[in-house]
Amino acid sequence: MINFNKNLFFNVILPRISFYAGDYNLGVILLPALGGLIVGPIIYKFAREAKGHGVPEVIEAVHRKGGVIRPAVAFVKILVSSVTIGSGGSAGREGPIAQIGAVFGSMLGRIFFRTKKYVRLMVSCGVAAGVSATFNAPLGGAIFAMEVLAVGGGGLTSAIPILLSAVIGDVVTGGLTGFETAFLSPNYIFSNIGEVPIFIVVGVVFGILSQIWSKIFYKIEYFFDDLRFPEPFKPVLGGILVGTMGMFLFNYGIMGVGYEDIVAAITGRLGLQILLMLGIMKIFSTSFTVGSGGSGGIFAPSLYIGAMFGAATGLIAQYFFPAVVSQPYAFALIGMGALFAGACRAPVTALIMIPEMTGNHQLIIPMIIVSTLSYFVSSIFSKSSMYLVKLEKRGVNIKDRENVLEDIQVKEVMSKDLEYVHPDTKVSDIMELMMKKRHPGFPVVYHSKKFLGFITIYRLKGIRKKERENMLVKEIAYRDYPFVSPDDTVYHALNVMVKHNYGRIPVLVKKNRSFYIEGIISKTDVINAYEKIMV
Secondary structure (H helix, E strand, O other), X not given: OHHHHHHHHHHHHHHHHOOEEOOEEOHHHHHHHHHHHHHHHHHHHHOHHHOEOOHHHHHHHHHHOOOOOOHHHHHHHHHHHHHHHHOOOOOEOHHHHHHHHXXXXXXXXXXXXXXXXXXXXXXHHHHHHHHHHHHOOHHHHHHHHHHHHOOOOOOHHHHHHHHHHXXXXXXXXXHHXXXXXXXXXXXXXXOOHHHHHHHHHHHHHHXXXXXXXXXXXXXXXXXXXXXXXXXXXXXXXXXXXXXHHHHHOOOOOOOOOOXXXXXXXXXXXXXXXXXXXXXXXXXXXHHHHHHOOOEOEOHHHHHHHHHHHHHHHHHHHHHHOOOOOOOOOHHHHHHHHHHHHHXXXXXXXXXXXXXXXXXXXXXXXXXXXXXXXXXHHHHHHXXXXXXXXXXXXXXXXXXXXXXXHHHOEHHHHOEOOOOOEOOOOEHHHHHHHHHHHOOOEEEEEOOOOEEEEXXXXXXXXXXXXXHHHHOEHHHHOEOOOOOEOOOOEHHXXXXXXXXXXXXXXXXXXXXXXXXXEEEEEEHHHHHHHHHXXXX
């Protein structure tokens, strides 16, 4: 699909819209803009989860939704990510294939298993198979699924199916397209112990660079989120910016995935100035593409940025220490792993996958040094990876620690037999109802189940008896009462109740900018759920 769209946009459409100003083809600007014009409305209409790089949505599904992902997401993701990348948008195919694999894993998991633990495991298997196949890196794909998704628990019970899925994914793809490595690399070797201090410095520098990459990316994404412009057409604006950059650097990988230019950096075909410029430009082109609402991954751009800055670092190190650094372009490989380890907090994935993708296993020692240091330095500046920042912005807090209540959704244990009061009920009548039902509070709901707020016995304290006769519930109900959604986990609901010190909270769904009540969940419901799953 990516190749089809790339041929369509660059070989069919571009010749028909070409207009030269000197050596620059102004028609290039329109290609990613046209891609954005196609992608934005499709995402907005059919599957908003397909927006962006995809991995955060998979992580959320695994940790908060029991591994449940809508099937439509896969088919929309295939279409919009291939158009985004094929039209010249700067993004990778790792995020899309991870999300697509996760969707098929989720579908199969729900068909064959009842327990959400195994549905989540199947999601991880789908991610491992997809990433393994797209990079011809089975071990790296498996480690990526385990490290980034942080499924945890189960030991070998979890690891074995993930590893098998990664191997099968790689074998099937290899049988169809061949088993070539993702990047052709010279056989660089680590032979001079004097390079170790340089590797230490590189690890620290790339830990800082990974944070710069992450900060710029999300600053631009937040800019587009807050921009007053029709949501479906924001990718067009990002496409114009990317196309303008790509027009000036047309054959250097600023548009598209950029694999060919990663190889150019690894094999020493690029000079210092162009390496630095390309590293900087890729940061902005990817941020404009994905941040504006396009669909594509950040793994490949991270490798591209790391390769450019890594090769540049190697040339600088050779300039100052010519007797020590004899293979400056080997630092391109090291930079690829270091930047990804710091930005995405996946050091083990980095040091396993980079040698697999390049066929060069001679640099494991320097890879361990730089990836580990980059990870720790990056962790000092930020607690979250690039994958988790997006979720935390939406208020989704992902914990690596397992909890049995994370396998149960609120809709499975909530009370659907609702007892609620109408907003026009007198406060005096509420007092009698609380005494009769022995409930300290009730949701305040219209007959259409539209939620207004919550009334508790503590809210009634201090109101005189005479005032209660003439006062309506809607005048004193809590309008910002905490709530959860049916798809949230019971563990999340318990945390909300503990945080706000409430024994029961409403379960709400949003429809047409209003909230409607679906049920109530209490601490008693949580205890019953725990007892049920532990039996």
